[in-house]
Amino acid sequence: MKLKYFLFILFSGLMVACKTPKDVIYFQGIDNLSEDKLAQLSTQSYSTKITYDDLLSITVSAWDPTSVTPFNPPVYAFASQGDEPVVVSEAMYNYLVDKEGNIKFPVIGTVHVEGLTKTEISEKLESLISKYVDNPLVNVQLLNFKVTLMGDFNRPGTYNIKNDRISILDAIGMAGELQLTANRTNIMVIREADGKKEIHRMDITNPNIFESPCFYLQQNDVVYVEPIASKLKSRSSSTRNFSVASSIISTLSVVASMIFSVITLSRSNN
Template sequence: MKIKTLIFAFTIILLTSCKTTTNTITYFQDLDNQSTAVTGKAVNYTPRIAPDDQLSITVSGMDPNAVAAFNIPLASYLAPGETHVTSTPVLHTYLVNSHGEIDFPVLGKLQIAGMTRSELIDMMTEKISAYVKSPIVTIQIRNFKVSVLGEVNKPGTVNVPNERLSILDALGMAGDLTIYGNRTNILLIRDNNGEKEYHRFDLTSAETLTSPYYYLQQNDVLYVEPNKARKGNAKYSQSGQFNVSLASTIISALSVLASLGIALLVK
């Protein structure tokens, strides 16, 4: 009877443990199964140009000769460690300096930090229209990237081909969290005009989907901290882990021997 009681108690503990673990790894647990949309204030994901951004800017129009002065020709460069110039021309980029400026042909220095890409296109189109009829300005942020660190399957830098990148996109590109990642405390680090800005996400809550930080900016850093299980394991040295494993093996062997001895005595 005592053995049955012990087995029942062990089963209850095991099921409770599994339930607790599930509640810490399931995303957006408070979403209503009946709902089809998450309501909340619209989140603006458009990034703003900042110092150290690299921009590709091309100007086109009906008369190619008229816009030629605004376009720096494609160039070929020596790659590090190579002695021959690459045969593939590289598009020239404009580096936004520490004062938030670029030096553009004909127009000279332009103060552009803090502007969105669309705002910069409108401004440059207006200025270039004084020289060219109906110009078309195309701008792209070439070094839009975020870093994902900590308990993810593929930590590192994520290059973004467009302007829209959510926290879920970034974590997906990093291979998602490992089983040891703390899903309730994802740290976002953002450089906002030279000042560090911090925000934390709880991926088990649907509030993440309506957060003003849901969409990431260039050079953001996401850090996934380890959960309690990972932190606990890290406290043991390799020798300590070996000792625990050895002790566990010995106890298991003794349990088997004891079971065999009991079985023989019963017969």
Template sequence: MKKKIPFLVIASLILFSCSKRNLVYFNDLDATNGYSSPITTLSEPRIQEDDLLSITVTSLNPESNLLFNAGVIMPSQGNFNTNVSSPINENYLVDKDGFINYPVIGKINLRGLTKQEGIVKITQLLDEYVKNPIINIRFMNFKVTVIGEVQQPSSFIIPTEKITILEALGLAGDMTAYGKRENVLVIREKDGIRSANRLNLNDKAVLDSPFYYLQQNDVVYVEPYKTKALQADNNPRTFALLSTGLTLAVVLVLNFNNIF
């Protein structure tokens, strides 16, 4: 008499063979030797439409400080008077044409400039009004959004204006076990063009990708595996198909046992 193979053993083997997933980031990195590569993909964020900028001006002239800082007198250099009001951040919204509306000067086109380039441009424009001004520009709405198969999907404001895709996933609590690490989508809008790129976080080559460092308003989408999608599907037809498939599997296994 030939020994029959238990149905549960066969079913378990089928399930495990179909659900094997690689949950390790950069699993192709050498386990013994280190990895080093020059950073060539990091670029300064450039000012885009709908950016919200904080622009402050500090100089030796309190009147000029008052004029260019939302009506709050900025302390001049060397002024240690504790009664002087602290500066507040005056935010400027970049319109669809790349302009901000700045006091006295009027419209200034900052689209496509880095912060340092914007500082140089505003300094030149203020030259006839302020002597030796110190100008500071900050992005007030530098944010990235992480959605999909992560623990805490959300939008995050980044104060340092520099973040990698790994740091963004960390802010979102990392991927769940159902997240496709080999197929993470980054959606980016830049210069009026929307682009999308897929990253394989199992592959160390992603460290040299131009999408490894995120830019303002990037959206990171972690796609779920099909098993999670099936769990979330409430369509009766889906359950009917699964039931039919399971029935066929039972019949095949029983026939297999009868034959052998």
């Protein structure tokens, strides 16, 4: 009976040791926020500003497709002898923003796009092209949106984003969550704005994370999650303690089985 009590106490202690620490829980206290506060947290605005070295895909359309041909590279080029079409590289449709924040656009020439959103670029080009074409429609896409996730992620690395809207929570999910040793209260976001580096700090255990200027990441953002040294040591210690406890339990189980077998055999001989 004493052995049973000992094993029960040992297992109870292990279960308590394995409880989830409070500092790994996201959005603590969010259920206690008022509706007005929740509404404020949900009004985070988002827009991606184009910067140098961004790669843009720009297409121009109109009711008369032939009228916008000068503004769009041809989809096909025909060989000089024969009618067999040769597909043109898609790179001809793309425009790299140079160090001055400009692109070279057909017919129009140099267009400054740095600091503008995709919508603002579309409107600017539509205004310029309207001198040659009635009611043009310009579609702008950002092709090289990427973020770099470093530190205590399960899958750190550089990720290409198919659209230009990604939150810090999307990034964490994409990288397979944070490790238990990650410091969730002091996440660093390194961002470049107007040629200067900016450092932002975030606490994802606090629901105010939705108000952070870095809740939505921008292209080329670097997110670094540092480990908590004390938790790292505690985790290593817990792993060693669990291994020792498992060995003790296994040994006690074997000893108990042997004692039970000896008692049973002794009784049967008597």
